[in-house]
Amino acid sequence: MGGDMVFGSPENPLPLNEKATDMGSATxxxxxxxxxxxxxxxxxxxxxxxxxxxxxxTNTPGMLRAMGGMM
Structure with a gap:
């Protein structure tokens, strides 16, 4: 539902695994x-x-405020 972050290996966590990461907007x-x-x-x-x-x-405070306001 748009909040998935998948990191790289434990020794190289960044950049994120772009194929598996699914970060969407609050909307x-x-x-x-x-x-x-x-x-x-x-x-x-x-x-x-x-x-x-x-x-x-992942749910950041800003994302939660935005989604809560829309609900």
């Missing part, structure tokens, strides 16, 4: 909410590390 990340117009929805506020090598689901 893009809540487009489904605009289309569905639910009465209630959730906004996951965490930045989470997963067991999949160097993958991080």
């Amino acid at each position: 893009n990340r809540v487009e489904h909410v605009r289309q569905c117009l639910p009465e209630i929805c959730t906004l996951d506020c965490g930045t989470m590390n997963f067991a999949e090598a160097d993958y991080v689901m």
Whole structure:
């Protein structure tokens, strides 16, 4: 949903793995909410590390404020 960052190897984390990284805009990340117009929805506020090598689901404070304002 547009918040995926995949780093390079542990010894060379940058640049990011561009093929696997999926960082989208705040508008893009809540487009489904605009289309569905639910009465209630959730906004996951965490930045989470997963067991999949160097993958991080990223939510910056600015991105969260923007998405929350749109919701």
